[in-house]
Amino acid sequence: MSDAKAVADRLVKAKRLNALLTPPKELRKSLNTQIAAARPTGVLYGMPVAVKDNICTLEFTTTCGSRILEGYRSPYEATAVAKLKAAGALIAGKTNCDEFAMGSSTEHSAYGRVLHPLDKARVPGGSSGGSAALVGAGALPAALGSETGGSVRQPAAFCGVVGIKPTYGRVSRYGLVAFGSSLDQIGVFGRSVHDAARVLSVISGRDPRDSTCEDRDPLRLPTVPESLQGFVVGLPKEYFPPELDPAVRRACDRAIRMMKELGAAVREVSLPHTPYAVPTYYVIAPAEASSNLARYDGVRYGPRFNGATDLRSLYRSTRGQGFGPEVRRRILVGTYVLSSGYYDAYYRRAQQMRALIAQDFRNVFDRGVDLLFTPTVPSPAFKAGEKLADPIAMYMSDIFTVTANLAGLPAISLPIGRVKGLPIGGQLIGQAFLEDEMIEAAYALERVVPATDEA
């Protein structure tokens, strides 16, 4: 059982990363209260878990990294948070993120950018950059993040930690502030596969409050396997293009060799619709976001900006000033693609393309492949500011992660080596609701791969 002081001290030491939005004093006070209340029989008793700021907590404010929710305290808590607390975990503050989870670098937060734990000139990835940076800095064993297009796995890869995105419907979204509802899932960061997996197992399972959450028991944790004998691992050729960063390729090759040595059968496969994944994502996510973010209108909660004297100016000033540029851009794109006359050309087409992408995965899994292995991100952590001017360049950072969100599949990123000191992530994509198999393989790979060695 970690005491509140030790947890808070570690988190305060990581303060320079700007990863935690909760003020230290408030954090200490809350941790003391939580320790007194925690269930000693819980499976996560005393484990500090930080929570991305787009997941509702009673203990701390929930701002989603946005001015439009500055100071907002939720009068209810997310199902995932309630489950963590019921298991004895301590909610160790709220982590900084891209505003409303829109971004891949955690530079789009109204509360300042998060620094990479190993190189302050670089980004930790995003949008769950604060959670990834804290676990990467060793301040915490685990943290919650959320995914819409790779927002857990991509920062996990950048920060050299484990990140899991469960199957869509595995974890309740109740209390996760919606971005792209048909893509969103709460995900988990851990120092190790085991830390991440046991937190995932606690927050998973049915919830009558989320109609998209499947009526299933919580995930059962597999044991660490001796080998990968019997596993068929597919290598989708679209994820290893010629222009892939050579260091990323070397790290992947090494991991693949190790999986073979563990007894896995490895074969090349094809997911032909992969090139369409990012455009598909950049229609569906903004479209859903434009509707999900309509509720931030200054009427019921959050600050109001200016002294608007008529309703329409209240709306426009609240939303115009409360949202940052990336959120505004996506709301506009989303509103555009849903507007009269464009729905079929964009949103409907995108949902159809999504079907083709999901079918690609089914085809491969139907032919005996158990899991897919790919790089998580095409390159290691990039420099802050490097991609801010070009939204599409930023979007390409999600190219290998976004497909699992579109197809609703579980995926995990784990560190598989470094290049010039920067971590590189390898990704395993599993079949729907077969997280246990995916985690089993990740356990085996984690045991053998030299995660902190140069590739």
Next chain:
Amino acid sequence: MPPAWETIIGLETHVQLRTKSKMFCGCSTAFGAPPNTQVCPVCLGLPGALPAANGAAIGLAVRGALALGCTVHPKSVFARKNYFYPDLPKGYQISQFDQPLATSGTLSFLSAERGIVNATIVRLHIEEDAGKSIHDRFAKATAVDLNRSGVPLIEIVGGPDLRSPAEARAYLQLLKQLLEYIGISDCDMEKGSLRVDANVSVRRVGDTALNTRTEVKNINSFAFVEKALTVERDRQIALNESGGTVTQQTMLYDSKENSVRPQRSKEESHDYRYFPDPDLPPLVLTPEFVAEQQSELPELPGAKRDRFVATYGLSREHATVVTASRAVADYFETVAKTSAEPQHAANWVMTEALADAKDHNDELRVSPPALSQIIGLVKGGTLSHQAAKRVFAEVAAKGGDPRSVAESLGVIQVADTNIIAGWVTDVLAAHPTEVERYKKGETKLMPFFVGQLMRASKGKADPKLAQRVLEEKLAS
């Protein structure tokens, strides 16, 4: 002279479903609570909250669709209708759009001008209600109460099949009757559980194309339906006749002024950006579920009326009156069965029972067994019809067993020949001239003697028995 004008009306009716909790959350739907006390994260549209559909509301909606003869679709889809309004907490309403719950039904009603009209029901879908904006509570500000936010509704879209404001009223009355009958809504316009918007256009008689229509909103009482539509129809006709054209817009009805005025709005053509709600999987109805809803439906008013004509020998008019509401029909049928006098039962229900109910909150205050007993007492000669009405009124007001009530009122008919013979002797003695004339063959004087006898007996004598005794005495 150019041909006269014809009015084309189609009604869109929003009906609140009779559930305990809201459509997508567990908040109460009870009417009249203090503002913003029946709210939760879901119906307040708080960040992170998600909808969970109320199965009972879906069942009631299916019953409504079946009662209107609609095709109920095995799969329908909840969609988001996006627009900004302070009483719409999420910035969208969860409704149904291109895949509604049910389509193509009919409502047949009796039009004073055209006889039986089969009006089409284009579609019926489920949606959630918005909250309430109150504009006169604070100066320069609008007050928002979200207790209604998320209350389950069905929207029933009727085709452009109505040809006059009176037909619109008849259609709406019948729709209301049907929905009340099947028990899916209390259809109380004053409480907002039944709301109607109308699409109105006019054209020259003989034209077949539809002209530009307006939408009339804010008709918030049943009494105003016909008035509001008449005002709008007359406005359109006058506009056309003065060479103007109708523009497509929303007109608000003002019941105090009995006038309509255009809704002030810059963007008249809304772009609602409908798309399937990603928070809600498709609404899939199994055949078993639909069959169960069908089995929950009572006999519908039309079928009941026809059966009353066939089984109880009532005229179509009488059957229509006694089937006007389910409560009255059930009441009639119980009295008809227990008294074995269906025609008398119908007469009593249509006159005394309904008149009494009208003055007492629609409550049928005399129980069916009591009314049966009253009918039996009249038939058995114990009560005159006049006396029976007094007994009915007394039982309605104070309760009690009709026979005892009749006894304590002293209105039981006297059927004792000896007593009657005494009254006869008195009456004949008092009117010697009339006795003389009768005996000479002026038998038409018999009602005169009966009347005198009834007066002498203070109405207690059994009139038939009295006549018999009178005839005997006058013959001797």
Next chain:
Amino acid sequence: MSVSREEVLRIAQLAELDVDEEGLPTLAEQMSRILDYVAQLSAVPANGTVKVFVPGPDAIRFRVDEVVPSQLAFGPEDFAPDFKEGFFVVPKLGQFE
């Protein structure tokens, strides 16, 4: 495909977002680029043979119709920007009326 300034303004109005004059050209240019980029989706055959895909359960679950006690740890008065006499308060509707 190029999004005009007027189109950006129309969309911004639908989305109830203030857009400032200076930012408008950049915004129009960025939106155009994003929309050009996603235009690749026209690779999907338009004849409707491809079904759409959305993950999650195939059918909605039916919640039991019962009133549940308040799910709020504290009431609107503690989070609303303007709350008076039990009501959320907003400026007059103006043209919305």
